[in-house]
Amino acid sequence: MLSFNLEYLRDNFSLTIEPTQLPLLCGVFGPSGVGKTTLLRVLAGLEPPRNGDIFFASQTWFNRNTNLSSHQRPLAFVTQGSYLFPHLSVKQNIQLSSRINAADLDYLLKLFDLEPLLDKKADQLSGGQAQRVALVRALATKPKLLLLDEPLSAIDRGSATKLLKGLKAWLIKHNIASLMVSHNPEDLIFFSDKVLLVELNKTCELGDSLQLINRFNDQHKQTLVLKVALAERKADLGWRWFKFGEQHLLAESANDLSEDTHLVGFKPSNIVIAKSFVENCSAQNQWLAKVLAITVTELSCLIEVELEGLTFSVPISPSAQQALSLQVNQSVYLLHKAVKLHNQF
């Protein structure tokens, strides 16, 4: 398993990562420009760290005396730009460094829907097609560690969800450790229970992906994620009712829902607060929550609420707070349009 203790320099700041024992699959999360890609490049041996050490299984990849070059480290790295070899066909790109048997390769080609593209030149592919080829090319090298930097960014959401499911299953089946950088919280939470949160001038934090990502995204006004289960309540075609704790949630869903838990992302800024249940209202999601704190400034008002164990802040206007006169510990209803919710996983 991978462990490292690194200090690396980027744009005049250093980032220290304490010795960490990572799980088999781990997400990497943090603000833009903090050095997530650099971290992967350092682990891949493409950039030297300022100092520190990197171990994988019982092998030393980097320390004061050792610095294995990239091709000596049993890893593969899929970068955001696919960087296929433009002079080769898709098939040649994959075969050039392939170490897996024909049956496995066929499975991967089917999984990533590459069979119709095999004879195309790499420079004739769209961004999404190139990313799929880059993923198969990396998996075909039979790596022990797979580094993924926004590997699905150019692929449409529907396909990305399907591919991530297939990719995760492949990694677990073949016991391939993986670190994945992504800005999509649902992707990261689905990919791994653990996430490495990288922040400027802070020690990296390894923790529960749902908790860490929701905490970080609440601070940065980004999408939060609810872990939900399928409810028995019937919904229209393309829509599903889910439950979390005692609450119900209606969301658009095109997935086969054979799994136990699902993820639904929402933005607190899309929430409307009401003091009581609203009858005859288009918002199908009305969740009972408790006010934990109220922060009023001249320009805005933040209502910190607790919803089935998840704490986050809902921004409302000062005049809305004047009209509602919300109090701490008060029970409120959070209204959310169902059309703004989508179940990916």
Add this chain to the structure above:
Amino acid sequence: MTDAEIQAIVLSIKLASLSCFILLLVGTPLAWWLARSERKIKHVIEAIVALPIVLPPTVLGFYLLISFAPNSIMGQWWLTLTGSQLAFSFSGLVFASCLYSLPFVVQPIQSAFKQIEPGVLDAAKVLRMPRWKQLLAVELPLAKNGFIVAMVLGFAHTLGEFGVVLMIGGNIPGETQVIAIALFDHVESLNFAAAHRLALVLLGFSFVALLLTYTFSASKKRVGSIGVKF
């Protein structure tokens, strides 16, 4: 065309082909090192390689003539090794041509290596390809246009040489008399009809060479253009 003229053309083509072959062998690793190295000394080497572009050919020819003299260290070493002297011989011409055409071969290849997207090179590294495979399967094919331009320029430049060849090789028919010198001979003896014939051969060849160079320089894709510094 007279036998002497045909002999000069054949000799020129032989000289250009041999020089081009040697330059590709020597120039490729040199160009690769210049494209990839981050050492400061690289700029010194780049300047030395580019010297023949700005140096008058007679200056280079003069220094080579001195170096090849039978009483010089290099001249003596060559004499011991081969039993013949370098100055005023075909071998001397090849050596001088290689030096004189070095930048015309090294620079396009260096530029082609530099134009390869760094991400593509990184991809080859992180797919665990050994270094020889990275070079043979990725770098050399992607630098293909640079090699074509280098071959055309190296060949054409050697074919049109005059100053260096005259200084180091003299004007020995069948041994060191190349097209440009034969042309000079015709002009000196006021045989303008013969001079026109040879001039036309050089003009036509130079035009075709430049046409090929610009065609391959323009046919760039993701790897970028093949720049040639004159």
